[in-house]
Amino acid sequence: VxxxxxxxxxxxxxxxxxxxxxxxxxxxxRYTVAWFRQAPGKxxxxxxxxxxxxxxxxxxxxxxxxxxxxxxxAKNTVYLQMNSLKPEDTAIYYCAxxxxxxxxxxxxxxxxxxxxxxxxxxxxx
Numbered sequence: 001v002x003x004x005x006x007x008x009x010x011x012x013x014x015x016x017x018x019x020x021x022x023x024x025x026x027x028x029x030r031y032t033v034a035w036f037r038q039a040p041g042k043x044x045x046x047x048x049x050x051x052x053x054x055x056x057x058x059x060x061x062x063x064x065x066x067x068x069x070x071x072x073x074a075k076n077t078v079y080l081q082m083n084s085l086k087p088e089d090t091a092i093y094y095c096a097x098x099x100x101x102x103x104x105x106x107x108x109x110x111x112x113x114x115x116x117x118x119x120x121x122x123x124x125x
Contacts, residue, residue: 001025001114005095008119011085015123019080021095021116028076032101035069035080036109037091037121044094046107048080052099058106085123092118 007019021033034049048059048069057069063082071078078095096112105111 001028001031001097003095003097003114003116005093005116005119008093008121010122010124013086013123013125015085016081016083017085017121019082019093019095019119019121021078021080023076023078023097029073030099031097031114032099032106033071033078033095033097034106034112035078036094036096037089038094038118039088039091042091044109045091046109047093049101049106050078051101051106058103060107082121085121087123087125090121090123092120094118 002024004022032052035047036044037047038044046060048057050057050071066084068081095116097114098112101111
């Protein structure tokens with residue numbers, strides 16, 4: 001599946017952004033989809049995912065209550081609503097998809113077969 005992330009930008013601390021990841025190609029509903037982020041000089045970090053089987057999102061602890069992930073299979077799109085943004089949320093955000101994930105592997109980037117190009121999120125203090 002081909003993925004196209006969008007919606008990033010420059011926002012002040014405390015602001016909000018909504019990222020989108022549009023998929024094309026194979027049946028989107030077959031895929032577990034995730035968001036990762038990579039800040040300058042840091043490793044790529046898991047942010048959130050939605051399983052293909054139950055549409056229930058999982059989040060890294062640091063964004064629980066702050067970010068909300070959703071998916072619209074009819075539009076082949078997933079979203080990441082980011083609220084109360086902090087400077088430490090500054091990163092390139094990537095969407096990723098895979099069909100062979102189990103719960104124990106969702107935070108591992110190597111478990112995902114398809115990646116979007118990333119969208120820059122910059123939060124100023």
